Amino acid sequence: xxxxxxxxxxxxxxxxxxxxxxxxxxxxxxxxxxxxxxxxxxxxxxxxxxxxxxxxxxxxxxxxxxxxxxxxxxxxxxxxxxxxxxxxxxxxxxxxxxxxxxxxxxxxxxxxxxxxxxxxxxxxxxxxxxxxxxxxxxxxxxxxxxxxxxxxxxxxxxxxxxxxxxxxxxxxxxxxxxxxxxxxxxxxxxxxxxxxxxxxxxxxxxxxxxxxxxxxxxxxxxxxxxxxxxxxxxxxxxxxxxxxxxxxxxxxxxxxxxxxxxx
Numbered sequence: 001x002x003x004x005x006x007x008x009x010x011x012x013x014x015x016x017x018x019x020x021x022x023x024x025x026x027x028x029x030x031x032x033x034x035x036x037x038x039x040x041x042x043x044x045x046x047x048x049x050x051x052x053x054x055x056x057x058x059x060x061x062x063x064x065x066x067x068x069x070x071x072x073x074x075x076x077x078x079x080x081x082x083x084x085x086x087x088x089x090x091x092x093x094x095x096x097x098x099x100x101x102x103x104x105x106x107x108x109x110x111x112x113x114x115x116x117x118x119x120x121x122x123x124x125x126x127x128x129x130x131x132x133x134x135x136x137x138x139x140x141x142x143x144x145x146x147x148x149x150x151x152x153x154x155x156x157x158x159x160x161x162x163x164x165x166x167x168x169x170x171x172x173x174x175x176x177x178x179x180x181x182x183x184x185x186x187x188x189x190x191x192x193x194x195x196x197x198x199x200x201x202x203x204x205x206x207x208x209x210x211x212x213x214x215x216x217x218x219x220x221x222x223x224x225x226x227x228x229x230x231x232x233x234x235x236x237x238x239x240x241x242x243x244x245x246x247x248x249x250x251x252x253x254x255x256x257x258x259x260x261x262x263x
Contacts, residue, residue, distance in 0.1 A: 006047050007064065012146055013045055014067040014075070018060065024067055024075035026146060037062070069119065072147050073112035079139045082112035083177060083201060084251050086231045092120055094225070094256045095199035097173050099124055104171035106130040106162035107178055111140030115147055117175065118155050127155045128169045130162040166191045176200040179207070181255075182214035189218035192259040203252040211255055221257035228253055 007013060007027055015023040017037055025033055027046055032039045038058030045064050048054060053061040067075065070085040083091070091113075097103060099122040108114055108131035117127045131137040137159045144151050151157065158165070166174070166187040173196065174188050181200035188198045198221065200211055208226055215221050232247035 006049050007045050007066075009042075009046055010149070011046075012067050012072060014065050014071055015040070016063040016065070022071065022075065024072065033062075067147075069115060069147065073115065076110070076112075076143050076146070078110035078112070078143065080107070080109035080136050082110050084231075084248060085116075086229045086248060087201060087251055087254060088113050088116050090227075090229045091175065091199050091201060091254050091256070092116060094227075094254070095173055095175060095197045097121065097175070097197070101172045102126045102128070102169065103173045103175060104128050104130070104162065104166060104169045105175045105177075106184075107132060107176075108137055108140045108157060109177060110136070111143040113175070113177060114140065114155065114157075115144055118144075118148070118152050121154065123152070123154050125154055128158065128165065128171070129155065130158045130160055130165060132159070132161065134159050163187050171196070173197040174199070181207075182211045185211065185214040185218060189220045189259065194259060194261040196259040197256065198259065199254065199256045201252050201254055205253075208253045208255065215255075215257050220259055220261075222260050224255070224257040226253055226255045 009027055009029050011027045013025050013027050027042045029043055032041045037060040038056030040054055040056045040062055044054055048064060050065050053063045055061055073082050097120045101121050103117050103121055105114060105117055105127060108129040114127060114129045121127055137157060141151060141157055163184050172193060176184060202208060215224055228250055230249050233244040235242050235244050
């Protein structure tokens with residue numbers, strides 16, 4: 001997927017109407033997008049440059065662009081809930097995930113965080129993503145391929161229990177979006193390298209208490225931190241600048257920790 005290049009069949013496409021409403025579609029020859037503002041054949045989008053404005057059958061215009069990863073994750077149809085981009089971004093920064101790293105993730109869910117991890121580690125890295133439910137794993141594979149064009153070679157999607165795979169994978173980072181992340185803490189303490197990172201996302205306080213207790217019990221982690229991220233847009237209209245009346249407030253808690261040796 002190259003920004004600015006013409007659209008081809010199979011691409012994900014984001015349509016903007018004059019009111020700023022957004023619609024995510026997959027471009028399939030012979031199909032049309034329909035809304036209250038008229039229809040737009042996919043064949044007219046295919047071959048058009050990104051950023052073009054195309055006229056619908058009712059005479060209004062839709063602007064076509066490729067979705068940003070955040071757009072795609074929030075707009076794609078999904079089974080399991082996904083981490084909001086605000087949470088995923090903070091998790092990856094504080095877990096210090098970067099190019100060339102090996103990351104073990106669970107659960108895959110709808111694949112939103114998996115895509116972000118794949119982009120972060122790049123083709124010199126490796127993401128092993130484990131999902132307990134085969135139906136979620138199948139959907140995630142489809143969603144990941146829908147964004148990248150195919151599942152990247154450095155992404156390994158598995159069905160099973162993540163705790164059984166920690167030793168085999170030998171990750172530098174472990175990232176969990178599971179109801180019981182504390183079940184993986186002991187394996188993380190044993191098999192992460194010195195300086196390796198553990199990170200998890202949970203929605204409620206009892207889960208935070210349990211995972212923090214499990215981390216403390218190992219005695220092998222430092223820089224343990226739990227936080228939440230809130231995001232509020234601002235309305236800017238000339239000299240009228242004010243906070244939006246709505247915001248993305250509490251969605252969950254992120255916990256990060258670093259492995260040390262022989263404390």
